[in-house]
Amino acid sequence: MPEGHTLHRLAELHTRRFGGRRVSVSSPQGRFSGEAAQLDGAEFLRAEAYGKHLVHHYRERASVHVHLGLYGKFSEAERPETEPVGQVRMRIIGPTHWTDLRGPIRCELVDPGELDRLLTGLGPDPLRADSDPGDAWQRISRSRTSIAALLMDQSVLAGVGNVFRAELLFRHGLDPATPGERLTERRWERMWADLAELMRHGVRTGRIDTVRPEHMPEVTGRQPRRDRHGGEVYVYRRAGQPCHVCGSEVALRELAARKLYWCPRCQGP
Incomplete structure (x- = not known):
């Protein structure tokens, strides 16, 4: 989608x-x-x-x-x-x-x-100037639901899908199973700002790129990603492959009938 x-x-x-x-x-x-x-x-x-x-x-x-x-x-x-x-x-x-x-x-x-x-019925959209991250924070901070599920709930946050969900959690070293109520507001503000910038990049380029400059293929010597979705990512659709940061095997499981990708070491509990 x-x-x-x-x-x-x-x-x-x-x-x-x-x-x-x-x-x-x-x-x-x-x-x-x-x-x-x-x-x-x-x-x-x-x-x-x-x-x-x-x-x-x-x-x-x-x-x-x-x-x-x-x-x-x-x-x-x-x-x-x-x-x-x-x-x-x-x-x-x-x-x-x-x-x-x-x-x-x-x-x-x-x-x-x-x-x-x-x-x-929609949560705030990080790409809209009239959105307030505090509206999403009010729902997240009171919820025992995992942050991975909350990020995909369009009534909490509008516009995020499976790719941005997985990549945002990796970039912030967050265990996908972490309940929303365990996040701090400061951490959520950093995640919102990061997500908004990643999504704005997607609007400009038409692809999702989430890998930081120091982990890009031309720096690390690895092969560029070859995938019909395009874009350089950390964990999305990389199950079983080595993490770009720590080398651990990227994990995969299902959550609410959607595939969830994460690095158990970089995003450990």
Whole structure:
């Protein structure tokens, strides 16, 4: 599932290409055809991301809420547009570019009240200037749930997925099983600042890089990471491989039906 930085990249891209312009909206697949007809020819104001949610705002119309889920994806291209390929839920055509949306778990019109209710259920997003890390701290500091589970709870913290969760815990030497209530506020503030910077880097580059300069391949002499996800990471998808810092074997177990990666030595209890 795409993590928060991907949605923020999409929001910036769609605002740049369609913002302030009238657009054509359709649903070649048909599942969004009634809603698309209400938006067709309207002015696309801007796109915003809230955690893993993308919202398209239209002038004097309802907004479109998109959640990509595991399989959702936007494809982007310059005009002229081509015939739809596959199950295109929503197509947006602007003056210079067009985009197709396939496979989301949510693509729906929402009025201001519905959007407010959706956003009220989300924790703070480290990539949004209006987010307060203290809101997440209030939930974390009172919880006996493991910090690994809390970081993935979108009502606690919005936008963090499996990669950022694993890498953040490693970078701060934190045992994934540590209950939230055992963290200090100062430690949480450092984690929040680090997470925000890592995610901003992801928005700029389109990949997740979490390895510090002193542990990069060109410094240590190891081979660069070769993985379809890209990016240099410490533990994510590296189960059974040596830790870049201590050489111990990276561990793997399941937590809430998701794979959790960590170094037992660097992140010991």
